[in-house]
Amino acid sequence: MSPAVETILEKYRNAKRDQLIPLLQEIQESEGYLSREAVARIGRHLRLPASKIYGVATFYNQFRFQSNGKHHIQVCRGTACHVKGSAKVLDALKRELKIDAGATTRDGLFSLEVVACIGACGLAPVISINGEFHANMTPDATRKLLRAIRREEEKSHAAD
Amino acid sequence: MIQIEVNNRPIQANEGETLLTALKREGIKVPTLCHLEGLFPSGACRMCVVEIEGVPGLVPSCAYPVREGMKIRTHSPKAVRSRKTIIELLLANHPDDCLYCVRNGECDLQDLAQELGVRQRRFQGARSSHKMDISSPAIERDPDKCILCGKCVRVCEEVQGVSAIDFIGRGSRTVVGPAFDEGMNVSSCVNCGQCVVVCPTGALREQSGLKRVISAIQNPKKLVVVQHAPAVSVTLGEEFGLKPGADVMGIMAAAFRRLGFDRVFDTSFSADVTIMEEAAEFIRRVQTGGRLPMFTSCSPGWIKFVEQFYPEFRENLSTCKSPQQMMGALIKSAFAEREGVPPEDIFSVSVMPCTAKKFECERPEMTGGDAPDVDAVLTTRELSRVIRMRGLDLKALEPEPNDSPFGERSSAGKLFGVSGGVMEAAIRTAHFMLTGKELDRPKIQELRGLDGIKQVHLEVGGIRMGFAVVSGLGNARRILEEVKAGRNDLHFIEVMTCPGGCIAGGGQPLSANLAAVRARMKALYEIDETSRVRTSHGNPSIVRLYGEFLGEPLGEKSHRLLHTRYHARDVLQ
Structure with missing residues (x-):
């Protein structure tokens, strides 16, 4: 995982599932989108299944799952x-x-x-x-x- | 006990229970599409609404606690109209293809539309059109038929602890699917099929093997062999109106022959082989300081669960293949040799209470050479379909025996169908292998029943050992976490993927409630009580198989044909 993501996760060291959305926002801010790897990493961090994270993220229009085009x-x-x-x-x-x-x-x-x-x-x-x-x-x-x-x-x- | 009044009649209810529970016990039927026995109510479908005097609006009975003196009307015009509207709204976005649907006649949505007298499409609107997901060898997903009741999501998360699927998106665009809306084949789905069993419509169903089986039967060059799992004979009858738990073993064997199968074998026989191997493996681990606790390996959903969520426990899994795969390997080796038929001319079918077996038989570890050991797996439901297709009347068939050489079983092998059965069978044989004597009482009461986690400490061959029996993967997670945290009093743990074991498997008849599962369990216990041969090592066919073909448990041939290893699996969790 990119060091930037690890730094963000470090900030959310003791975070629980209720911190999911701010965490997703910060990672998207940094990476431009939510990659498969990022979702899996967040899942391990918060002990949440990837399906749940994807479910929450797709509920909102703000999250992207592909990097932005030029x-x-x-x-x-x-x-x-x-x-x-x-x-x-x-x-x-x-x-x-x-x-x-x-x-x-x-x-x-x-x-x-x-x-x-x-x-x-x-x-x-x-x-x-x-x-x-x-x-x-x-x-x-x-x-x-x-x-x-x-x-x-x-x-x-x-x-x- | 408290008193409530329902439709102007007094009924008794228990403090703290929900209205729906009380109504059900009294035989008052209030429909529901999202209720799951034993789980926290979700109140998603609003079909179970009732009117309560003094309470404004309609109240979902599944999530409303009973109170002393409450007056309820379950079928007031307002409640019934509301239910009908819900169904009409669900149908507005439903493909009108009931005639072609696998759940035609077995669909909760169809039943309710019929019961509530829906006779026209009242709401016209854009229909959803999602791609079908046929990527999994076990389970097909057709989101167009999904009514978003959420039962599959809850079973997968709360009962199985897998969470392979969840709601994706929002509003009218919502679908249920795995993370990133990928195929089920690359998801963390363990193929258990519990989602299929609870699905009220045709949105989730097994990947059907019927076509391949029927064309093999019609191919004169193929010797078509069928094996049937221990839990199938006590559930198939339900599909044909018999009481849950009715054992149709002999009738089923007769039906297989009418359907054109050339040989009928009993997976309970290969379950006996599994016990010979597994008990020997267990003793070897105990005596040589091998990895403990040892876990059973008959349940393919559980195997995938370990491979992806707990790869560090891989070495704890018994190296024994499951009874289905042992039978498959024996059919294409010992049986082929005996009959003088080349293995490639044999088409090996198994009828299982399970959808994960479809996945298991396709695993690369489960092939002898190029061809798979088991060519096709049918669920109990698929078997009932082909029996109907062929116009067979189960009530008119005379029972027939299974075929030799893999048709004779002990009741220990038959017990594989219920949670705890493998452990009971294994302890009976391990005790004999260690002491040369039979257990005084073969029945081990502590390991029986429908509890999710059962445990007992016993002295076997002078060693005090801990045995645990777990069913439902959520419970398996609990035990694994305990072992991880240092719990060390357990030596042998049986895990079945489905709660209650194979009798409640993902391939079983859909109508099952807890009472039906209990009846199926009782039927297997009764078979054990009344059986002449109650131990795997006491089965004369097993003794003969080892004498003539396999040699010894854990011997060279066993190692090659009956054992395997498992690998860590990288899936999006």
Whole structure:
């Protein structure tokens, strides 16, 4: 297990099962996601079965089980964005990337996350890529944006 | 005793018990989909709601304690309407494929829909569509049929201490599955099948071996041999309306022949072989300072449990294969030799009260050469299915004997079907091996009954030894932790994966309640009481097998055919 995880666990030395969620949060903060190994390690630490930890973690939207892609896409599904058609935007992203929310593409380029309101209702529907907001998205605009990023990536890849 | 009033009639109840318990005892049926006898109520399904005078709303009777003078209506219009709505809501998201479902006719959801008069799909909505998990050799998982009652999760965690599965996700997307929603085959599932037994629908079921068995029977080139486990003859009858505990041994043998099996052998016979080997191994460990306490190794769920959770205890496991695998090895060696049939032309089937046996027979350790020693395992339930398929009427069949040479058993071997039986049989034979004399009283009362942990200290051959019998893996965990913490008065521990032993195994008829399990247990004890041969070493067929083929217990042939070793197993725990 990574030393960072061990350091966190050391902090939670005498923790019991009621400390599970803060522990998961801290490890995700540090590692970017919850790996199989991390879940098994936490299980040994808190004497909890992996199935239980996975059950708790999947109850909340905040936990991820794959590392983030190079371009981490957050889709706002808050009320304003919903009214303005964010469901269709999310759908277009899923189709274009061929992944579900919470997953990462095989090439590691993109990951997709559904979030509640990100506080930019004036820009609805909005998505954020690596923290940069893209306003007034439509399925078409989404596809164009993704393809532009891909082209950029391919170009820089070819240049290497 | 306190007095309560149910549907305008007075009934007696015990202080501290729940309403549901009191109602059940009085024969007043309140339906439930999530209640598990003996466990803390979860109150998940809300089917058992009743009206109590003076209490607003409906109350779940499974989680409500009785109180003096309370007035209850179990089938008020409000309660019945509420139950019906729950079923209608569950059905809104249920695949309408009852005709094709393995649980058709044996489904709690179907029964309740029928009882409550559901005649149409009242709620239309998006249906869930999850992938089926057929990765496990023992258990199939079909999340679309799951109603999220949580019984499987609770049995796996609270009774078995395994926790291979839990709820994943939230709300309408919730499913039950192993960590990371992976296949059961790579999870910590020990294949015990207790989840299948408690599942109210077809969401959990055994991986069926029927097709392979039927096609082997139809293949004229194959000599198809069947062995039946000790606990099967006292439970099969329940599938055909007989009382729990009715022993259908001879009738079952007749049915096997009608189904086209060429030979019918009794796993109780190879249980006798197991005892010869295991008792000898135990004595050797005691006399040569080998690893103690020794653990029995007949229950494949328990073996996997040790391999993944307590690998440090691997050497404590007896090296004996289970009776199923001993029989399998003997069929493809001694029997093949005797009949002059090449082992590859033999198709070896076993009928077991168990789903984990399906896993066991596929283990790489359990093969002689290329082919597995046992080719296919059927559960008691699957046997009943094929009997029905063939249109056999058990009541019309005349009992027939098993076949020679592996059909004659002692009642010690038969006792393998109940928790404590292996230990009783082993002590009888170990005592004889050490002293040359039979035990004065073969029955060891302290090791009988349905308690999860039973213990006795006895003098055997001049040595005072501690024996423990454990059933249910949650109890096994308790004993292992005690041994780990330094407890050293125990020499020999029998562990059965399922609570009560094989009579309550994961492959048994689904209708079982505690009373049925008790009746099955009583039936095995009665067989022992009335049997002429009550010790494995006293079984003439066993004496002959050792004389003509095996030589001595723990001898060269035994070592090669009947013993094995187990390995640490890395699974996500």
